[in-house]
Amino acid sequence: xxxxxxxxxxxxxxVTLYAWTGIADFGAGFWxxxxxxxxxxxxxxxxxxxxIGTVWEANHVWLIFCIVVCWxxxxxxxxxxxxxxxxxxxxxxxxxVLRGSSFAFRKNAARARQRHIAGWVFGIGSLVTPFFLGxxxxxxLAGRVPEGVAxxxxxxxxxxxxxxxxxxxxxxxxxxxxxxxxxVEANHRGERGLHDYFRIRAIAAxxxxxxxxxxxxxxxxxxxxxxxxxxxxxxxxxLIVASVALVVTLVLLARRSTKxxxxxxxxxxxxxxxxxxxxxFPYLLPFDLTIDDGAGAAVTMRWILVWFLVALVTxxxxxxxxxxxxxxxxxxxxxxxxxxxxxxxxLVQ
Amino acid sequence: xxxxTWWLLASEPAQLVPAxxxxxxxxxxxxxxxxxxxxxxxMMLIANYKGLRHSDPVALTLAQRWxxxxxxxFAVGAVTGTVLSFEMGLLWPGLTxxxxxxxxxxxxxxxxxxxxxxxxxxxxxYGWKRLRPWTHFWLGFPIxxxxxxxxFAVISANSWMNQPAGFTLGSxxxxxxxxxxxxxxxxxxxYELPHFLLAAYMAAGFTVASIYVVGxxxxxxxxxxxxxxxxxFTVAAIATPIQMSVGxxxxxxxxxxxxxxxxxxEVVTETxxxxxxxxxxxYAGDTNTVSGGISIPGLNSILAGFSRDTxxxxxxxxxxxxxxxxxxxxxxxxDIMVGIGTLLLGLSAWFAxxxxxxxxxxxxxLFLWGATAAGVLSYMAIECGWIxxxxxxxxxxxxxxxxxxxxxxxxxxxWVTFGVIAAIYVAIGIGTIRVLRAMSRRWQRExxxxxxxxxxxxxxxxxxxxxxxxxxx
Numbered sequence: 001x002x003x004x005x006x007x008x009x010x011x012x013x014x015v016t017l018y019a020w021t022g023i024a025d026f027g028a029g030f031w032x033x034x035x036x037x038x039x040x041x042x043x044x045x046x047x048x049x050x051x052i053g054t055v056w057e058a059n060h061v062w063l064i065f066c067i068v069v070c071w072x073x074x075x076x077x078x079x080x081x082x083x084x085x086x087x088x089x090x091x092x093x094x095x096x097v098l099r100g101s102s103f104a105f106r107k108n109a110a111r112a113r114q115r116h117i118a119g120w121v122f123g124i125g126s127l128v129t130p131f132f133l134g135x136x137x138x139x140x141l142a143g144r145v146p147e148g149v150a151x152x153x154x155x156x157x158x159x160x161x162x163x164x165x166x167x168x169x170x171x172x173x174x175x176x177x178x179x180x181x182x183x184v185e186a187n188h189r190g191e192r193g194l195h196d197y198f199r200i201r202a203i204a205a206x207x208x209x210x211x212x213x214x215x216x217x218x219x220x221x222x223x224x225x226x227x228x229x230x231x232x233x234x235x236x237x238x239l240i241v242a243s244v245a246l247v248v249t250l251v252l253l254a255r256r257s258t259k260x261x262x263x264x265x266x267x268x269x270x271x272x273x274x275x276x277x278x279x280x281f282p283y284l285l286p287f288d289l290t291i292d293d294g295a296g297a298a299v300t301m302r303w304i305l306v307w308f309l310v311a312l313v314t315x316x317x318x319x320x321x322x323x324x325x326x327x328x329x330x331x332x333x334x335x336x337x338x339x340x341x342x343x344x345x346x347l348v349q
Numbered sequence: 350x351x352x353x354t355w356w357l358l359a360s361e362p363a364q365l366v367p368a369x370x371x372x373x374x375x376x377x378x379x380x381x382x383x384x385x386x387x388x389x390x391x392m393m394l395i396a397n398y399k400g401l402r403h404s405d406p407v408a409l410t411l412a413q414r415w416x417x418x419x420x421x422x423f424a425v426g427a428v429t430g431t432v433l434s435f436e437m438g439l440l441w442p443g444l445t446x447x448x449x450x451x452x453x454x455x456x457x458x459x460x461x462x463x464x465x466x467x468x469x470x471x472x473x474x475y476g477w478k479r480l481r482p483w484t485h486f487w488l489g490f491p492i493x494x495x496x497x498x499x500x501f502a503v504i505s506a507n508s509w510m511n512q513p514a515g516f517t518l519g520s521x522x523x524x525x526x527x528x529x530x531x532x533x534x535x536x537x538x539x540y541e542l543p544h545f546l547l548a549a550y551m552a553a554g555f556t557v558a559s560i561y562v563v564g565x566x567x568x569x570x571x572x573x574x575x576x577x578x579x580x581x582f583t584v585a586a587i588a589t590p591i592q593m594s595v596g597x598x599x600x601x602x603x604x605x606x607x608x609x610x611x612x613x614x615e616v617v618t619e620t621x622x623x624x625x626x627x628x629x630x631x632y633a634g635d636t637n638t639v640s641g642g643i644s645i646p647g648l649n650s651i652l653a654g655f656s657r658d659t660x661x662x663x664x665x666x667x668x669x670x671x672x673x674x675x676x677x678x679x680x681x682x683x684d685i686m687v688g689i690g691t692l693l694l695g696l697s698a699w700f701a702x703x704x705x706x707x708x709x710x711x712x713x714x715l716f717l718w719g720a721t722a723a724g725v726l727s728y729m730a731i732e733c734g735w736i737x738x739x740x741x742x743x744x745x746x747x748x749x750x751x752x753x754x755x756x757x758x759x760x761x762x763x764w765v766t767f768g769v770i771a772a773i774y775v776a777i778g779i780g781t782i783r784v785l786r787a788m789s790r791r792w793q794r795e796x797x798x799x800x801x802x803x804x805x806x807x808x809x810x811x812x813x814x815x816x817x818x819x820x821x822x
Contacts, residue, residue, distance in 0.1 A: 300450040
C-alpha cells in the first residue's frame with residue numbers, strides 16, 4: 001500500500017467519523033424540525049438541545065479536515081469535484097452556515113421569536129447539508145465527475161436518480177443514527193416517554209434508510225453497471241455487515257434494549273461508508289482518475305499521515321475528557337423533572 | 350478608458366471580479382472574528398489568574414464573561430471559516446488543484462488546532478462551576494497556544510502565496526521537488542506571523558477595553574469597569590509599540606521581497622533613488638502618474654533603505670498587466686493602517702505614563718474618547734493591512750508564479766452565490782451583535798449562566814426558560 005493509498009484510507013476514516021458525529025448531528029436537527037408544535041415538541045427538543053450542544057464544533061471539524069486533506073493530497077480531484085459539483089457543494093456550505101449560526105445564537109436568543117427563527121434555520125440547514133453532501137458522494141459513485149475544472153455536467157452530475165437517492169440515504173441515516181443516540185440518552189436520563197418517542201423514530205428512519213438504500217443500489221445498476229458490479233461484488237461483504245448491523249439494531253430497538261444499539265447503528269453507517277470506499281478503490285474519480293495518478297508529492301502524503309496521527313493523539317483524549325466531564329456533570333446535577341420544561345415556544349425547545 | 354485598460358478588462362475571465370469580490374467579502378468578514386478567538390482567551394486567563402491569585406471575585410467575573418463572549422465569536426468564526434475552506438475549491442480550483450500538495454499541509458494543522466480549541470473552550474466554560482478553580486485554570490491554559498498554532502498555520506499558507514517556496518516549476522508548468530516544510534517556513538512567514546498576531550492582540554485588547562470605557566464614560570466607575578479597561582488595554586498597549594517596530598520591518602521586507610507591492614503601497618511610479626513619501630493622492634493607471642496627496646521629498650527612500658540614495662522600484666518596472674489592479678486602494682489602505690497604528694501608539698504611551706504615575710485609568714476625557722474609538726480603529730487597521738497584502742499581490746494569486754485569473758473557476762454564476770452569501774452574512778453579523786448585546790444586558794442584571802452560551806453545558810431548565818414561556822398565549 002502506497003502512502004497515497006493510506007491517505008485515501010484516512011479520507012474514508014474522516015468521512016466515517018463525520019458520518020458518526022456530524023451527519024448524526026444533522027439528523028438531530030431533522031427530528032427537531034419535524035418535532036411538531038410548541039407543546040408537543042418541547043421535550044424532545046430539550047433533549048436534542050442538551051445532547052448535542054457542546055460537541056457540535058468538534059463534530060463539524062471532521063468535515064473541514066476531510067476537505068483540507070482532499071485538496072492537499074488530491075488537488076486535481078478536489079478541483080474537479082468542487083467545480084463540477086459546485087451547486088450541491090455551495091448549497092451544503094450554506095446549510096452548514098445556517099446550522100452553525102443557529103448553534104452560535106440559539107442558546108442566546110432570548111426572545112421566543114428569535115428562538116423560533118433559529119429553529120427554522122437549524123431545521124433547514126439540517127436537511128440541506130446531509131442531502132447535498134450525500135448527493136456529492138452519489139455523483140462520485142456514479143462516475144459523473146470527470147477530471148478537469150468544470151469538466152462534468154453541472155446539473156446532471158448530481159441531479160440523477162443515483163445521486164439523489166444517495167443524498168436521501170444520507171438524510172435518513174443521519175436521522176436514524178441521531179434517534180438511536182437519543183434513545184440511549186433518554187434512557188440514561190430515565191425519561192421513559194422520550195425513550196419510546198425516539199425508539200419509534202429510530203425504527204422508522206432505519207426502515208426508510210433500508211428502502212432508500214435498496215433503491216439507490218437499483219438506480220446505480222441502471223446508471224453505471226460497472227460500479228454496481230463493484231458495490232455488489234467486492235463491496236458485498238461490507239454491504240452485508242451494514243445490513244445485518246442495521247437489522248440487529250432495529251430488532252434490539254423493537255425489544256426496548258439499549259445495550260449495543262449505538263454501536264450497532266454506528267457500525268451500519270460506517271460499513272456503508274466503507275462499502276463506498278472499497279467499491280471506488282483505486283479510483284478517486286471513477287473511472288477517470290486513480291489514487292496514484294491523482295496523488296500529490298509522496299513527501300506531502302507522508303506528512304498528512306503524520307498529522308492525522310497527531311489529530312488522533314491530541315483530539316481524541318480531549319474529546320474523551322469533555323465527554324467524561326459531561327457525564328459526570330449530569331450525574332452530579334439533579335435531572336430536572338420533565339414538567340419543568342414549561343416555557344418553550346415555537347419550533348425550538 | 351484607454352485601449353490598453355479596455356483590453357485588459359476584456360481579456361480577464363468573467364468570473365474573476367465576482368470571485369475576488371466574494372472571497373474578499375467572506376475573508377474580510379471572517380477576519381473580524383479571528384482576533385477575538387486568537388487573543389481574547391489570553392486576557393480571559395490573565396483575569397482568571399488574577400482572580401485566583403488575589404481572591405478577586407471581580408476579576409473572576411470578567412474572566413467568565415469574556416469566556417462566554419469568546420465562545421460566541423469562536424462559534425461564528427467556525428462557520429465563516431468553513432465557507433472559506435469550501436471557497437478554496439469552489440472559487441480557486443487552479444490554486445488548490447495545482448499547488449495543493451505544496452501549501453496545503455498547514456491547513457491540516459489549522460483543522461487540528463481548531464478542533465482542540467473548540468474542545469478546550471467547551472471544557473473551560475463547562476468547568477466554571479464544576480471544576481476546582483486551579484484545575485479549571487490549567488485546563489484553559491493551553492487555549493492561547495492552540496489559537497496561536499492555528500493562526501500560524503493560516504498565516505503560513507498566506508505568506509507562502511506572497512513568497513512561494515518549497516517547489517520548483519517543472520517543464521509542464523506543474524510544481525516538482527516538493528518540500529512542504531520549505532513551503533511552511535517560507536521567507537514571508539517570519540514577518541507576516543508576528544505582524545498578524547500582534548494585530549490580533551491589539552484589536553482584541555482595544556476592542557474589549559473600549560466596551561468598558563463606554564461604561565466608564567457613562568459614570569460606571571467601579572472596580573469591574575476599571576479592571577475591564579486595565580487588563581485588555583495593558584495587553585494592547587504592550588503589543589502596540591512592538592507592532593510598530595515589526596510593521597516597519599515588514600514594510601522593508603516587502604520592499605525587498607515584493608517590490609511591485611511595495612511600489613503600490615507607497616505609490617512609487619518610476620524606479621529611482623530619492624523617492625518622496627506620498628500621503629494619499631490618486632493613482633492613474635493609464636498614465637502611471639499620481640495626482641494630489643502630500644509629498645515629503647526623499648522620505649520613502651530613507652524609510653526603505655535609510656538613505657536618500659536608496660533605489661526604490663516603481664510600478665513602471667513591470668508591464669501594466671503585472672501591476673496591482675487597484676493601486677490607489679492599496680496605497681490608501683497602507684497609509685490608513687500606518688496612520689491608525691501611529692494614533693494607537695500615542696494612546697498607548699498616554700496610558701503607560703498615566704498608569705505609571707497614578708496606577709489608574711487616565712482621567713482626561715480626550716483619552717477616554719480615543720480609547721472608545723481604539724477598538725474600531727484597530728479593526729480598520731486590520732482590514733487595511735489585509736487589503737494591502739491581498740490586493741497588493743495582484744495580479745498574482747501565487748506571487749510571480751500563478752495569476753489569479755488562471756486560478757479562478759469557470760463554473761457557476763458567482764454573482765448569485767455572492768449575493769446569497771452576503772445576505773446570510775449580514776444576518777449573521779446582526780445576529781452576533783444582538784447576541785453579544787443581549788449577553789451584556791443579562792450581565793447587567795447579574796444572571797449570567799453557562800448554559801446560555803455555545804459550548805456551554807446542557808441546558809438546565811432555569812429562570813431563562815420560564816421567562817421565555819411567559820410569551821406563550
